Amino acid sequence: MHAAPVNIGYSTCPNDTFIFYKLAHEPDVIPHLHDVETLNEWALEAKLDVTKLSYHAWLLVQEDYELLQCGSALGRGCGPLVITKGGKTLSDESVIAVPGALTTAHLLLRLWNPNLKNRIFMPFDKIMAAVESGEADAGVVIHEGRFVYQELGFQCLEDLGDWWEHTTGRPIPLGCIAAHKRLGKTKIAEIEQRLKASIQHAFDDPASTMDYVRAHAQELADDVTTEHIKTYVNDFTLDLGEEGRAAIDTLQKLAREARII
Known part of the structure; x- marks a missing residue:
């Protein structure tokens, strides 16, 4: 039977395709690769059995989706960056491009500066173009954006990961894998x-995953993929442990205190 x-x-991001490579090729698995905000929105409708989620989204669906102990993107020195160009500074009126309403990047931006009300949402890979064109005064970059923004002429106004770590002392919980109950x-x-x-x-034999990773990250140079x-x-990806769980609890506590969730 x-x-x-x-x-x-x-998602198609290298960290996800890297860790899912073996599982995705097992006969009973049907993979669905999408940007994380699409997966976040799908979770509100309980579309998938198992899914990658931003921690922000998981906080909203935790009654239906059980957090897995493995698979998380959680750590230090890996948070979203608020970037701009041409020496702009932020004011309460600034327009900020954000990679999705349900992303952890959006939650962290609101915790860091609740006064930034002019937030516009778009796919993560459109953020820098929006700042470049002047459609947005600043943008929150995630994924590979944090590795290439300087060479593209952008400046970092705030490292939200550094802010989080200094504020809480915890590693930063960005994304997780959850299974529907x-x-x-x-x-x-x-x-x-x-x-x-x-x-x-993937840890033991990274080379075996690389064709799969590259196939979904076609625009990324190999060195950026490896760094990603x-x-x-x-x-923490293998096991959240007590430290990882404490970081998630802290994110939930601060989000509730700020009335974001």
């Missing part, structure tokens, strides 16, 4: 173990 197929969503505890535990094995495989994986995949 064949196992029922499992619909699993994750309709799967049941046994199936969720099985998927968690299989994902952990997929992550361990190194930045967002770490020991």
Whole structure:
């Protein structure tokens, strides 16, 4: 008897394709690759069995989706950056381009500066173009943007990861993998173990994942792809542990105090 197929969503970013490479090629898995904000929005409708989510989105759907102990993008020195061009500074009237309303980047921006009300939302890979053109005064960059913004002539006004770490003393919880509770505890535990094995495989044999990673990151140079994986995949990805869980609790506490969730 064949196992029922499992619909699993994750992004095309190198850190996700790297850790999901082995699992994605298992016969009962149907992968759905989309930008994280699409996956965040889908989670509100409970579309997928297992999905990558921004921690901001997971805080909103945690009654339906169980956080997996592995698969998270959580660490130090990896937070979103507020960037601008031409020496601009921020005021309360500034227009800020943000990579999605449900992203952790948006949540962190609001925690850092609640007065920035003029926020416009767009895919993460359109942010720098919006700042370049003047459509936005500043933008919040995530993913590979943090590795290339300087060579493209942008300046960093605030590293939201540094701000978070100095404010809380915790590593920064950016994204996670969660399973819908309709799967049941046994199936969720099985998927968690299989994902952990997929992550361990990627750590043990990174070269085996590279064609898959490159196929979904066509515009990225190999050195940026490698740096991206190194930045967002770490020991917390294998196991959140007490420190990772404490960071998530802190994010939830601050978001509630700020009445964002």
